[in-house]
Amino acid sequence: AVLLKWNELKYRKKGLPPGTMGWPVFGETTEFLRQGPNFMKNQRARYGSFFKSHILGCPTVVSMDPEINRYILMNEAKGIVPGYPQSMLDILGRCNIAAVHGSTHRYMRGALLSLVSPTMIKNQLLPKIDRFMRDHLCNWGGSVIDIQEQTKEASPDYEMALLSSLNQTIGFLSGSMRDSLKSEFFKLVLGTLSLPIDLPGTNYKQGLQARKKVVSILRKLMNERKASIDTDNRNDMLSYLTRSEENRQKLTDEEIIDLIITILYSGYETVSTTSMMAVKYLHDHPKALRILREEHMEIKGRKRPDDPIEWNHLKLMRFTRAVIYETSRLATIVNGVLRKTTHDIEINGFVIPRGWRIYVYTREMNYNSYMYPDPLAFNPWRWLDKKADLANNNMMFGGGSRLCPGKELGIAEISTFLHYFVTRYRWEEIGGDKLMKFPRVEAPHGLHIRVESSP
Numbered sequence: 001a002v003l004l005k006w007n008e009l010k011y012r013k014k015g016l017p018p019g020t021m022g023w024p025v026f027g028e029t030t031e032f033l034r035q036g037p038n039f040m041k042n043q044r045a046r047y048g049s050f051f052k053s054h055i056l057g058c059p060t061v062v063s064m065d066p067e068i069n070r071y072i073l074m075n076e077a078k079g080i081v082p083g084y085p086q087s088m089l090d091i092l093g094r095c096n097i098a099a100v101h102g103s104t105h106r107y108m109r110g111a112l113l114s115l116v117s118p119t120m121i122k123n124q125l126l127p128k129i130d131r132f133m134r135d136h137l138c139n140w141g142g143s144v145i146d147i148q149e150q151t152k153e154a155s156p157d158y159e160m161a162l163l164s165s166l167n168q169t170i171g172f173l174s175g176s177m178r179d180s181l182k183s184e185f186f187k188l189v190l191g192t193l194s195l196p197i198d199l200p201g202t203n204y205k206q207g208l209q210a211r212k213k214v215v216s217i218l219r220k221l222m223n224e225r226k227a228s229i230d231t232d233n234r235n236d237m238l239s240y241l242t243r244s245e246e247n248r249q250k251l252t253d254e255e256i257i258d259l260i261i262t263i264l265y266s267g268y269e270t271v272s273t274t275s276m277m278a279v280k281y282l283h284d285h286p287k288a289l290r291i292l293r294e295e296h297m298e299i300k301g302r303k304r305p306d307d308p309i310e311w312n313h314l315k316l317m318r319f320t321r322a323v324i325y326e327t328s329r330l331a332t333i334v335n336g337v338l339r340k341t342t343h344d345i346e347i348n349g350f351v352i353p354r355g356w357r358i359y360v361y362t363r364e365m366n367y368n369s370y371m372y373p374d375p376l377a378f379n380p381w382r383w384l385d386k387k388a389d390l391a392n393n394n395m396m397f398g399g400g401s402r403l404c405p406g407k408e409l410g411i412a413e414i415s416t417f418l419h420y421f422v423t424r425y426r427w428e429e430i431g432g433d434k435l436m437k438f439p440r441v442e443a444p445h446g447l448h449i450r451v452e453s454s455p
């Protein structure tokens with residue numbers, strides 16, 4: 001109790017928001033990790049929507065207020081920059097998008113946006129996604145599959161979204177190169193989520209080593225492309241960035257490599273988890289599934305069996321889009337985003353000291369009953385009402401100057417996955433699988449379904 005008191009005193013500076021700091025060093029991390037969303041709700045009940053805490057190794061202000069959240073995301077220029085853990089920045093590289101601010105962020109983001117623009121999706125990426133999903137969703141009929149493994153598991157042959165993303169970023173790779181890139185990449189991911197302890201055998205150390213290997217593979221590929229620049233007619237992202245006349249931002253080699261790693265890292269887990277949860281919700285809501293299937297059967301009827309999904313088909317998938325939004329909302333694929341202050345800064349009448357973290361906790365916004373009447377119901381129809389304009393008010397894809405640049409690409413991937421899934425198959429859950437929603441959405445023992453081919 002003396003320690004607790006001492007820690008309270010240490011942080012009782014003028015102008016800090018209300019809240020408790022817990023224990024020295026550990027702060028309230030244990031409570032936060034154990035109780036998750038309930039910890040947040042309890043603290044809010046006691047201290048309001050803007051309170052201080054000490055979690056994950058840093059003094060932190062948690063903001064659960066929609067208006068303040070928006071303000072924070074809109075005001076990076078005032079000194080509220082991304083605040084992701086050091087291990088993540090070390091492993092994702094100096095030039096990764098979360099590590100850069102100001103004008104460097106603007107041109108790196110510009111380079112990324114031009115790779116995933118609507119024109120690129122339409123002409124380059126969607127054909128690749130279609131070919132990939134068409135093959136991936138083959139021969140599932142008549143078997144029991146673990147849909148989590150098929151969409152997201154870090155096991156060698158699956159990870160739909162990562163494979164699809166590799167396909168878009170660096171194109172076709174020979175089997176052994178692809179496998180080593182994938183396994184190094186998963187070590188890299190583990191490292192980003194670890195404590196930065198630079199000792200042999202730690203996830204952090206292995207993550208750093210994996211980064212070195214991933215970088216050397218990418219550098220080798222890049223040099224090959226450069227050597228054959230006149231004949232290189234590949235249309236993947238690496239070639240786009242390497243061919244300088246298309247690379248308007250003129251990124252350095254290091255920037256190109258970190259950008260490719262950023263794209264792989266940011267896009268795969270979100271897309272996989274949303275795909276898995278959409279399958280789950282559709283299974284539990286037969287009426288939504290029926291309407292979704294009708295939408296896709298209608299599109300299937302408009303083309304010959306071997307024709308790919310095209311941009312204009314995507315535009316017809318209005319209900320599908322609503323299902324994806326509703327899945328992101330209800331499952332809360334992203335709990336929030338992290339920022340930190342570059343100097344003492346006043347927010348909401350309090351002074352947040354330099355170097356503090358701000359956890360822009362968006363999860364509760366997803367269950368706000370003003371925005372979403374009957375918030376715990378899976379109701380894709382709520383997104384079809386244009387007047388509600390919910391799509392612009394939510395923060396499922398972040399907001400402000402760092403609004404997710406991959407949103408439309410992600411939606412295109414999930415939509416194409418759902419197209420082949422619901423038009424080719426019917427499925428039943430085996431039952432009994434547990435789903436966890438915190439700290440991240442996953443099925444600890446898989447999500448098993450019995451799949452039959454559609455007549």
Ligand code: HEM
Nearest residue numbers: 097263266267270271334337396397398402404405406410
């Ligand atoms: C459909 C699933 C997706 C969800 C739910 C999602 C969610 C988010 C969120 C909440 C942020 C804001 C992070 C912050 O403010 O710190 C973000 C940023 C970002 N997302 Fe996504 N994302 C998805 C798909 C993708 C895909 C497919 C890509 C691949 C290009 C991608 C690339 C990025 C990048 C690079 C950023 C950082 C942007 C910046 O800092 O300027 N995301 N995403």
